[in-house]
Amino acid sequence: MKVNEIVKVLEATVITEIDSDGLEIYSACGADLMSDVMAFVKDNVVLLTGLINPQVVRTAEMMDIKVIVFVRGKSPTQEIIDLAIEKGITILTTKYSMFISCGKLYGAGVTGRGVCC
Amino acid sequence: MTEGCLELNYDIPANDFLHAGEASSSVKKMLNQLGVDPDKVKKTAISMYEAEINAVIHADGGAAHIEIWKDKVVIKICDKGPGIPNVELAMQEGYTTAPDHVRDMGFGAGMGLPNMKRYADSLDIDTAVGKGTTVTITVFLK
Ligand SMILES: Nc1ncnc2c1ncn2[C@@H]1O[C@H](COP(=O)(O)OP(=O)(O)OP(=O)(O)O)[C@@H](O)[C@H]1O
Ligand SMILES: [Mg+2]
Numbered sequence: 198m199k200v201n202e203i204v205k206v207l208e209a210t211v212i213t214e215i216d217s218d219g220l221e222i223y224s225a226c227g228a229d230l231m232s233d234v235m236a237f238v239k240d241n242v243v244l245l246t247g248l249i250n251p252q253v254v255r256t257a258e259m260m261d262i263k264v265i266v267f268v269r270g271k272s273p274t275q276e277i278i279d280l281a282i283e284k285g286i287t288i289l290t291t292k293y294s295m296f297i298s299c300g301k302l303y304g305a306g307v308t309g310r311g312v313c314c
Numbered sequence: 315m316t317e318g319c320l321e322l323n324y325d326i327p328a329n330d331f332l333h334a335g336e337a338s339s340s341v342k343k344m345l346n347q348l349g350v351d352p353d354k355v356k357k358t359a360i361s362m363y364e365a366e367i368n369a370v371i372h373a374d375g376g377a378a379h380i381e382i383w384k385d386k387v388v389i390k391i392c393d394k395g396p397g398i399p400n401v402e403l404a405m406q407e408g409y410t411t412a413p414d415h416v417r418d419m420g421f422g423a424g425m426g427l428p429n430m431k432r433y434a435d436s437l438d439i440d441t442a443v444g445k446g447t448t449v450t451i452t453v454f455l456k
Contacts, residue, residue, distance in 0.1 A: 246420075
């Protein structure tokens with residue numbers, strides 16, 4: 198699924214968008230604890246989280262995750278936005294909860310289990 | 315500089331959740347510039363980042379020393395924190411002593427050390443209660 202389709206499915210707001218036209222998302226990871234995210238090594242992942250913290254962007258950076266969705270209508274701070282721009286990471290926000298967001302993405306075809314490295 | 319190896323050193327500041335992870339970020343950038351295989355870069359970056367965050371949240375910061383060799387990367391993260399009383403217990407998935415304010419920052423799943431074990435090719439933990447901890451992570455590049 199392309200990033201612009203994720204935006205549609207989650208009725209998301211695009212906070213930062215970095216050249217993601219060629220990016221195909223196969224799998225999603227929803228978590229509020231970053232080490233749980235890092236236990237999940239897959240490629241072409243979108244990260245959904247309710248945690249507003251610059252370490253979300255750092256975690257995405259380490260894991261080569263290019264798209265972060267902040268759920269439940271939470272807005273990232275300017276520090277988070279600046280870091281995401283620096284790291285080339287797209288940030289979206291959605292009013293939907295974690296559960297509903299994951300369900301909507303799954304229903305729309307983001308069902309991949311990815312490839313472990 | 316030791317012959318045949320590139321050395322990098324970083325301070326890991328205490329209680330700084332904005333800048334925590336910058337050392338790992340710089341090392342990741344360097345490995346990418348050196349043309350290291352992306353999967354190996356990712357393994358190295360995740361392992362180092364977990365160790366760096368542990369130094370920040372459990373030990374009031376510390377220092378990172380990195381050696382990049384032709385065939386391996388060796389990362390040492392040292393701190394002068396409280397040490398780990400029972401390493402075997404600390405290595406278990408889900409074991410954490412992180413307080414609520416750390417969980418609110420997104421850490422304290424008790425998965426950091428297990429993740430290091432999983433992604434590093436070798437992990438060595440040298441720790442003494444009341445003195446500090448040195449974590450050595452090795453990732454082979456060949
Ligand atoms: N550098 C350190 N100094 C002192 N204690 C440590 C250090 N690193 C780890 N520990 C101890 O080992 C426990 C387990 O560490 P681990 O990294 O696996 O989980 P965590 O840091 O608590 O949570 P997570 O890494 O999932 O965010 C910690 O809760 C802490 O008690
Ligand atoms: Mg940890």
